[in-house]
């Protein structure tokens with residue numbers, strides 16, 4: 274009986290350590306992310322794409338309204354109309370919501386959080402990702418029908434996900450950030 278209790282205690286202890294390491298893995302994805310520039314062609318595994326989309330679906334939103342629609346652009350020709358240097362197999366996840374895309378502040382914030390979750394989830398799974406708002410005007414002027422956006426929706430932001438060259442590590446790839454001392458204050 275004592276032996277069983279001991280084995281149980283060891284199991285719980287080891288599970289705790291492994292759980293803590295897994296959590297640290299999540300923190301590493303947040304601290305080491307960078308906006309990929311070195312996309313290459315190559316398919317994204319379907320199961321991975323589903324998990325990446327789940328990260329967006331799972332994002333927090335004001336009053337849990339989940340105002341977003343995720344439109345996954347996989348066709349190279351259409352993707353290149355949005356991001357001209359899109360590589361074969363790179364996927365563009367266009368996040369849209371009701372409103373004009375400029376004054377619907379709450380929806381914009383919600384969609385931005387979903388974009389961040391998608392961006393980080395992709396990198397946690399070993400893909401490159403990059404957030405874009407530059408193409409929004411052109412999408413909303415010219416491509417809403419091709420993208421099948423519902424009436425009243427406008428694109429707010431998109432996340433590009435794709436394979437990247439393996440030889441660029443996060444620290445050398447990321448741009449520098451301001452020192453914490455200039456961006457954090459304590460009162």
Ligand SMILES: Cc1cc2nc3c(=O)[nH]c(=O)nc-3n(C[C@H](O)[C@H](O)[C@H](O)COP(=O)(O)O)c2cc1C
Nearest residue numbers: 306307308309403404405406407408446447448449
């Ligand atoms: C809201 C937002 C909009 C962005 N729009 C674009 C864009 O239109 N085109 C682009 O190339 N990068 C875009 N980026 C990527 C940023 O330039 C990049 O995240 C930033 O320079 C930091 O890069 P790093 O993480 O590699 O250091 C955008 C990022 C954010 C958060």
